[in-house]
Amino acid sequence: MKIQLGRFNTLNIVKEVDFGLYLDGGDYGEILLPSRYVPEEYVIGEPISVFLYLDMDERMIATTLTPHIQVGEFGYLEVSWINEFGAFLDWGLMKDLFVPFREQKMSMGVGNKYIVYAHVDEESYRIVGSAKVEKFLSKEQPPYAEGDEVEILIWQKSDLGFKAIIDNKYGGLIYDNEVFQPLYTGMRLTAFIKQVREDGKIDLILQESGxxxxxxxxxxxxxxxxxxxxxxxxxxxxxxxxxxxxxxxxxxxxxxxxxxxxxxxxxxxxxxxxxxxx
Incomplete structure (x- = not known):
């Protein structure tokens, strides 16, 4: 059984206790699904889809809540609070997503929103966020052809147009002269591949061409x-x-x-x- 921290997993229900359900986590042992997240109907021994993350004591725990982003995804999140180690962003769970100062492109402020990438830190095995978007975009040659439909997240305005993140993996650009609607950072929408250049850079358009x-x-x-x-x-x-x-x-x-x-x-x-x- 492969457990993916920071993503949804399908685990079998092992037993019921006063404070929730214990799920079969394989090599990780039994994982608690607290009572507040237990659905009205369930069957011991049957599978259940849960999101796995670490609680305040860094123990793996399950929830049926859906976070704004999972590990391996980009999102536009708001800063809830800041301490001497970094910023904590609201991603829809009780425990906020930690963004260390070293992963901030600029000093983050409470109440402001930023594009971040969620990943598991290799050293601490904690789920953290990073605003250094470029280092998480794929350097592989994109597999797209002209006219392919893709899902994009508007990243930031540039001198040429709007940078976007394509399918949670590649970077792309919508040129100013191709923009005919309001665009803003954090906006998710469907776009189309205009061309993939020889250097792997992707040009996008917001409507099908042809x-x-x-x-x-x-x-x-x-x-x-x-x-x-x-x-x-x-x-x-x-x-x-x-x-x-x-x-x-x-x-x-x-x-x-x-x-x-x-x-x-x-x-x-x-x-x-x-x-x-x-």
């Missing part, structure tokens, strides 16, 4: 016009922000879809509006 995406949105736009009396005041002169607020697409995609519908004679264009062809 003809298929335009065709898909063309039908959405056509349906919208039909449901709004056969016309819309939104047109290629409308602000990009207004187009995104209504449709969730960039102005570039909007204009291509308008062109597509016009060529298909589905619509006609008049000053300041688009009208459905009957």
């Amino acid at each position: 003809r298929k995406h335009v065709l898909d949105f063309s039908e959405t736009l056509l349906d919208y016009i039909g449901r709004n009396g056969g016309q819309t005041m939104l047109n290629d002169k409308s602000p990009a922000e207004e187009i995104y607020e209504v449709f969730g697409v960039s102005k570039k995609v909007f204009k291509k879809a308008v062109g597509d519908l016009y060529k298909r004679r589905e619509i006609k264009l008049e000053p300041g509006k688009i009208i459905l062809n009957k």
